[in-house]
Amino acid sequence: MKDSAAVPSDRSTEWEDLRQRHLKPRAERPASTAGGVHHVALLCSDVERTIHFYQDLLGFPLTALFENRDYKGSTHLFFDIGNGNSLAFFDFPGLGLGPYAEVLAGLHHLAISVSPETWEAARARLEEAGIAYDNRSGSSMYFSGPDGERLELLAEPLGRMYGDEVG
Secondary structure, eight states, X not given: OOOGGGSOSOOHHHHHHHHHHHOOOGGGXXXXXXXXXXEEEEEOSOHHHHHIXXXXXXXXXXXXXXXXXXXXXXXXXXXXXXXXXXXXXXXXXXXXXXXXXXXXXXXXXXXXEOOHXXXXXXXXXXXXXXXXXXXXXXXXXXXXXXXSOEEEEEOSOTTEETTEEOO
């Protein structure tokens, strides 16, 4: 792993070079071979607490709950996060899994697009529930889920971030 002190603080030249070599104008980009995110699967330690947090607090309806085919006795549950995308969870009872940790090539955070009105309502519900959040510029809010997973609600349409096109 690189020493963080060795990383230059101004990487604008490097980023411009990468953009010039790899980022094609929209009209020249081929269509993606992907159809979208079917689901992102995370781990949970308590199924009912997870349902309460994602369905009742954030407003993502529970759409399916069944036994995980790969681990007998494990629950596989899905929440609708819009546009045909799902957020899924597994519990793995008896495996003694540790708490969420940010690791190299691991999940840093999951950003979910919501309307500005939904963002404000979620912010109020998080505050009422005593859940700490970090409000960035009134359109981006970071907070932790029930098992420490880092989440972001972004009051921007899909394909945009801080007013800029990213998709």
